[in-house]
Amino acid sequence: MKENSIITGFHAHIYYQPETRSVAAKIREELGARFEVQLGRWHDQPIGPHPQSMYQVAFSQNQFPQVVPWLMLNSQGLDILVHPETGDDLTDHTAHALWLGNRLELNINFLARIKSNAS
Template sequence: MTIHPDAVQDSPITFEAFKLHLDSTGDKDRRLYVIHAHVYFPYSTEADREKAHKFQAAIKARFADERGVRVGTIAPQAGGPHPMPQFETSFTKLHLVDVLPWLMFNRPEAFSILVHPFTAKVVEDHDSSAVWLGKQLQCHLGPLQKFQQHVATEIKAGKDEAAILWPFV
């Protein structure tokens, strides 16, 4: 799993807001920190790239004033669990009612969007707990299984779950 270079420094989602989800969620095994929306798209032609950047910019513009929404950078090729180029949008559960309908009504036809909770159970998050807008794709769960095992090991060693997961928001 790749750490988002802009996640910690430029994220409008503060570490304090991130930790608040830890404090406000009762089920220790499934603490919901934020929600991820992975936006998948074709990226092989100039027109494809322009459409992807335009949609990314539209999300940024629509939610520019929201402190609980972050739009990540474009990954121009498949990697890790992601079967094709994508960018990720992270948002707090309080923003779900605004972000999800916006994605539903503004998603370009050729784009697929995976919406999932972000918890320490990343395999389930990307699989059985996920919902799709557009065509469902098959994520590669192997990298997520390794990451989930790493998180579990770190937690058993006494490390703070929120601190482990924060770089991946």
């Protein structure tokens, strides 16, 4: 069994379409105002394993009980991936993933290449 101590933090990926970017912006603004989070850059095109436009929100373990329930209640129809940071990007984005909304098809080959290059 794995211990929680291997989790160094969490990421939430907030996905949006051109027509929902303003909704994503409101969620981003509220996240930054309410919680101790690190807001990543906007990616208006798919990047890495992510099949849609998105931005990332990084937060610590102690922020999880505040951030994730807030996202559950305030996702406004957007799809959100929440995953731990354990040092294994492939597993974190797949087996350890928590989805709010629809589960999107990630580019797993991208993550698998990173994992094999790190080995």
